[in-house]
Amino acid sequence: MNATQDEEIRLSMSEDDYFADTKKLSKRHALSKIWHVIFAASTLVGIVALTALLLNVFNNAFGYIALENSIQPEELAIDGVSIEEMSKENLVTILGDHVSKGLMRRFESGMTWEERSRENVYNLVLERVVDPKSVAQWTLYESLFKVNEIQQEMTEKYTEANLIFKSWITPSFITLPQSSNPLNAGVRTAILGSLWIIFISIVFSFPIGVGAAVYLQEYAKDSFVNRIIQTNINNLAGVPSIIYGILGLALFVRALNLITSGAVFGYTDPMTANGRTILSAGLTLGLLILPLIIINAQEAIKAVPNSLRQASYGMGATRWQTIWNHVLPSALPGILTGTILAISRAIGETAPLVVVGASTFITFDPDGPFSKFTTLPIQIYQWTARPQDVFRNIAAGAIIVLLILLLSMNAIAVLLRNKYSRRL
Amino acid sequence: MASSNPETSNGRYVFEAKDLNLFYGDFLAVKDVNMNIERNKITAIIGPSGCGKSTVLRSLNRMNDLIPEYHATGEVIFNGINIYDDDIDPVEVRRHIGMVFQKPNPFPKSIYENIAWGARKVTKYSGNMDDLVEHSLRQAALWDEVKDVLDQSGLALSGGQQQRLCIARALAVKPNVILMDEPASALDPIATLKIEDLLQELKKDYTIVIVTHNMQEAARASDFTAFFNMDEDRAGYLVEYGETTRIFTFPDQKLTENYISGRFG
Ligand SMILES: Nc1ncnc2c1ncn2[C@@H]1O[C@H](COP(=O)(O)OP(=O)(O)OP(=O)(O)O)[C@@H](O)[C@H]1O
Numbered sequence: 301m302n303a304t305q306d307e308e309i310r311l312s313m314s315e316d317d318y319f320a321d322t323k324k325l326s327k328r329h330a331l332s333k334i335w336h337v338i339f340a341a342s343t344l345v346g347i348v349a350l351t352a353l354l355l356n357v358f359n360n361a362f363g364y365i366a367l368e369n370s371i372q373p374e375e376l377a378i379d380g381v382s383i384e385e386m387s388k389e390n391l392v393t394i395l396g397d398h399v400s401k402g403l404m405r406r407f408e409s410g411m412t413w414e415e416r417s418r419e420n421v422y423n424l425v426l427e428r429v430v431d432p433k434s435v436a437q438w439t440l441y442e443s444l445f446k447v448n449e450i451q452q453e454m455t456e457k458y459t460e461a462n463l464i465f466k467s468w469i470t471p472s473f474i475t476l477p478q479s480s481n482p483l484n485a486g487v488r489t490a491i492l493g494s495l496w497i498i499f500i501s502i503v504f505s506f507p508i509g510v511g512a513a514v515y516l517q518e519y520a521k522d523s524f525v526n527r528i529i530q531t532n533i534n535n536l537a538g539v540p541s542i543i544y545g546i547l548g549l550a551l552f553v554r555a556l557n558l559i560t561s562g563a564v565f566g567y568t569d570p571m572t573a574n575g576r577t578i579l580s581a582g583l584t585l586g587l588l589i590l591p592l593i594i595i596n597a598q599e600a601i602k603a604v605p606n607s608l609r610q611a612s613y614g615m616g617a618t619r620w621q622t623i624w625n626h627v628l629p630s631a632l633p634g635i636l637t638g639t640i641l642a643i644s645r646a647i648g649e650t651a652p653l654v655v656v657g658a659s660t661f662i663t664f665d666p667d668g669p670f671s672k673f674t675t676l677p678i679q680i681y682q683w684t685a686r687p688q689d690v691f692r693n694i695a696a697g698a699i700i701v702l703l704i705l706l707l708s709m710n711a712i713a714v715l716l717r718n719k720y721s722r723r724l
Numbered sequence: 725m726a727s728s729n730p731e732t733s734n735g736r737y738v739f740e741a742k743d744l745n746l747f748y749g750d751f752l753a754v755k756d757v758n759m760n761i762e763r764n765k766i767t768a769i770i771g772p773s774g775c776g777k778s779t780v781l782r783s784l785n786r787m788n789d790l791i792p793e794y795h796a797t798g799e800v801i802f803n804g805i806n807i808y809d810d811d812i813d814p815v816e817v818r819r820h821i822g823m824v825f826q827k828p829n830p831f832p833k834s835i836y837e838n839i840a841w842g843a844r845k846v847t848k849y850s851g852n853m854d855d856l857v858e859h860s861l862r863q864a865a866l867w868d869e870v871k872d873v874l875d876q877s878g879l880a881l882s883g884g885q886q887q888r889l890c891i892a893r894a895l896a897v898k899p900n901v902i903l904m905d906e907p908a909s910a911l912d913p914i915a916t917l918k919i920e921d922l923l924q925e926l927k928k929d930y931t932i933v934i935v936t937h938n939m940q941e942a943a944r945a946s947d948f949t950a951f952f953n954m955d956e957d958r959a960g961y962l963v964e965y966g967e968t969t970r971i972f973t974f975p976d977q978k979l980t981e982n983y984i985s986g987r988f989g
């Protein structure tokens with residue numbers, strides 16, 4: 301209705317009606333203002349909670365640390381030449397003087413001294429001989445606003461230590477494997493584990509989930525049995541994830557041990573023969589997200605207008621041609637978005653993987669589906685459970701890595717959706 | 725299918741409906757239809773809302789079979805073959821009898837692909853696709869408007885253009901018959917006239933059956949008119965069928981006269 305029409309209606313009302321109307325109107329405005337405030341408040345609560353979470357993580361991921369060396373680098377100087385300028389041979393000598401013979405042999409069997417670069421040996425000296433340790437950490441907040449207190453504490457308690465500003469999340473944090481030394485620990489093993497497991501759960505659950513959704517939406521008749529199946533799928537999506545862990549333990553780790561340990565494929569590494577492998581974990585998370593994928597794909601298929609199917613059938617297309625050429629392409633953006641959201645859930649899962657048997661400490665890269673595994677959330681969980689404060693800092697670093705991973709997955713979801721819907 | 729019966733496919737009638745009863749579950753939607761539809765003519769189906777016009781139309785190419793509770797008794801002889809025989813594949817039937825719907829429903833693909841898809845996938849057309857696309861669009865009187873934007877989405881066209889695209893799409897798979905369910909009801913008068921002109925062109929090569937709510941349209945555009953009504957059980961039945969000029973000037977039935985003159989319906 302346009303303004304002049306509005307006006308005419310007003311004018312055609314008697315004076316009394318007009319005021320009765322404005323009274324009602326002001327009441328309605330008041331009511332709508334109340335709703336406005338309520339909705340704004342709930343949004344605000346959400347934003348505050350989210351900000352608090354992020355602040356807490358960042359508070360731990362950056363800050364001053366007190367770094368104390370076992371041996372000061374100056375003490376290692378030979379004939380006045382500091383270790384920074386020293387030749388490789390002298391560095392090897394220093395290393396030999398300070399670490400055990402066994403360790404030296406381990407170094408040498410990894411790579412001979414001739415093969416190692418000066419850089420490499422220098423890093424070994426720093427790591428093993430100078431061996432810096434963080435004896436105290438401060439949060440980002442303290443580092444920014446309580447510098448005086450920190451300095452005072454340094455002069456009182458940590459006279460041997462250097463105060464440096466440390467970012468716990470660095471390129472080497474991402475590329476280094478796990479280590480018992482928090483200053484050298486990284487999340488490489490965990491990231492690779494997470495990616496492997498996600499890969500396997502997608503390969504397992506995407507085709508099955510989309511297939512089931514196509515069957516339920518396009519083929520299944522509205523029968524009693526099918527309605528029971530549908531209800532069960534909806535309920536499965538709400539089952540606590542630990543139950544899936546127990547199922548995965550019984551089914552993949554125990555019952556299908558020969559397959560998940562790789563024994564039937566001739567993979568007989570005694571370390572993984574118990575079935576607690578990437579494959580078991582991937583399949584378990586695959587089961588976990590399967591109902592989510594089915595439901596999301598069903599919704600996407602349901603949203604495809606019936607007129608599109610009619611157009612296709614009306615030309616003499618078969619059901620398969622109709623589904624494959626028209627229904628699925630139209631539903632694809634929705635299916636992909638739903639799948640990526642399901643995967644985001646899987647990336648963050650911890651409990652079922654603990655049950656299936658994630659490793660507590662591995663330092664080697666997973667090399668395939670039959671490898672032992674750890675994942676980012678498991679790693680975070682283990683670090684936060686350590687008594688030493690310093691592990692809380694690297695846990696915060698790992699949380700940021702996990703968040704970045706999740707955000708990039710969601711970004712991919714948005715990009716995919718835009719790409720495929722623009723094609724229409 | 726059609727080609728397997730060369731004699732009858734040249735006969736006078738494309739469709740012969742015999743004692744056709746159409747059901748949705750237990751509900752008898754249309755009863756006892758007996759009518760013959762002539763080749764290369766436009767036959768209009770008119771009648772009040774809910775009398776089963778769409779149901780009858782969709783029974784002619786077995787589109788109704790997509791509705792699980794639907795079933796039919798009786799026969800529809802299409803070029804000498806009963807399309808409700810047990811050994812007939814409904815998909816095959818629809819290849820020979822194209823359909824245009826009330827609401828334009830182009831595929832969410834380019835204009836070119838809208839035409840090419842059916843030829844490529846359904847009839848496995850092996851000739852020059854560009855020629856086929858151009859020919860079909862010309863037949864549907866759309867070529868001049870879209871020839872420069874063939875890779876643009878079919879959904880970006882106006883409603884009337886979309887409907888002509890749907891007609892072109894149906895033509896590209898070379899059907900014998902085109903069924904149209906109120907093809908112009910969502911269009912403005914100008915676009916409607918365009919479609920009507922188009923029908924006159926198309927009837928040289930195709931048989932057309934069209935459902936319409938618009939009396940003038942039926943009178944203007946069709947050669948034959950079938951008037952349906954429904955009885956007290958809401959079952960539709962054929963009241964009167966014949967040449968349009970006669971139906972609109974000297975109908976046999978009082979009911980037809982009342983409906984055409986707008987006294988009910
Ligand atoms: N899918 C269906 N399931 C059950 N009943 C149906 C179905 N489709 C149509 N009907 C019923 O069949 C009867 C005829 O419907 P139909 O759509 O053929 O009428 P119509 O003459 O085309 O009406 P309109 O002019 O409004 O399009 C109506 O009573 C309708 O309720």
Ligand SMILES: [Mg+2]
Nearest residue numbers: 777778779905
């Ligand atoms: Mg209808």
